[in-house]
Amino acid sequence: GAGVSQSPSNKVTEKGKDVELRCDPISGHTALYWYRQSLGQGLEFLIYFQGNSAPDKSGLPSDRFSAERTGGSVSTLTIQRTQQEDSAVYLCASSSRPDEQYFGPGTRLTVT
Amino acid sequence: KNEVEQSPQNLTAQEGEFITINCSYSVGISALHWLQQHPGGGIVSLFMLSSGKKKHGRLIATINIQEKHSSLHITASHPRDSAVYICAVRHNTDKLIFGTGTRLQVFP
Numbered sequence: 001g002a003g004v005s006q007s008p009s010n011k012v013t014e015k016g017k018d019v020e021l022r023c024d025p026i027s028g029h030t031a032l033y034w035y036r037q038s039l040g041q042g043l044e045f046l047i048y049f050q051g052n053s054a055p056d057k058s059g060l061p062s063d064r065f066s067a068e069r070t071g072g073s074v075s076t077l078t079i080q081r082t083q084q085e086d087s088a089v090y091l092c093a094s095s096s097r098p099d100e101q102y103f104g105p106g107t108r109l110t111v112t
Numbered sequence: 113k114n115e116v117e118q119s120p121q122n123l124t125a126q127e128g129e130f131i132t133i134n135c136s137y138s139v140g141i142s143a144l145h146w147l148q149q150h151p152g153g154g155i156v157s158l159f160m161l162s163s164g165k166k167k168h169g170r171l172i173a174t175i176n177i178q179e180k181h182s183s184l185h186i187t188a189s190h191p192r193d194s195a196v197y198i199c200a201v202r203h204n205t206d207k208l209i210f211g212t213g214t215r216l217q218v219f220p
Binding site: 031033035041042043044045048050056058059091093095100101102103105106 | 145147154155156157160198200206207208209210211212213
């Protein structure tokens with residue numbers, strides 16, 4: 001079946017602009033995660049959605065970052081007033097149980 | 113100090129060699145994951161461990177909860193095993209805390 005998909009695959013934006021990154025999880029997966037991988041750095045947790053519970057936003061680096069998950073399915077990560085340090089690969093993962101996370105291909109964001 | 117430490121950071125091997133990658137963590141965990149990230153960036157989950165040992169093909173993962181340590185072993189390594197191997201722990205909630213990864217290159 002279809003895996004986790006993300007769009008766009010690449011995004012180049014000018015500093016100060018807003019961007020939206022989209023994640024389509026595997027159908028039926030109740031949990032959805034956003035992670036960030038900056039150049040030369042490890043993966044970093046950003047935000048976690050589980051069913052109808054309030055999301056765990058503890059990893060969001062600043063108030064310029066926000067995420068929504070509509071209808072328990074598609075999620076959008078929004079970065080306002082982008083900065084060069086926001087350049088990274090943004091990865092989405094979904095799961096139906098805690099011992100497995102299925103990762104999407106990522107969106108490579110470059111802020112110029 | 114990172115909560116999850118991996119060693120070595122970089123590893124090169126000749127095809128056929130036995131490889132070990134280590135992961136130590138400093139927090140209480142409910143599970144530990146080993147992930148593989150290929151040069152194209154795609155991430156695949158290899159193992160989830162909460163105790164003992166798991167084996168899948170040429171890959172073996174072990175965990176010692178008391179020592180807060182896990183190892184990933186690759187037997188009879190092959191160039192296609194070249195990737196970044198990432199250890200991640202589940203602490204308190206289902207979110208993962210990641211190590212910085214071990215870059216493995218296997219030469220023919």
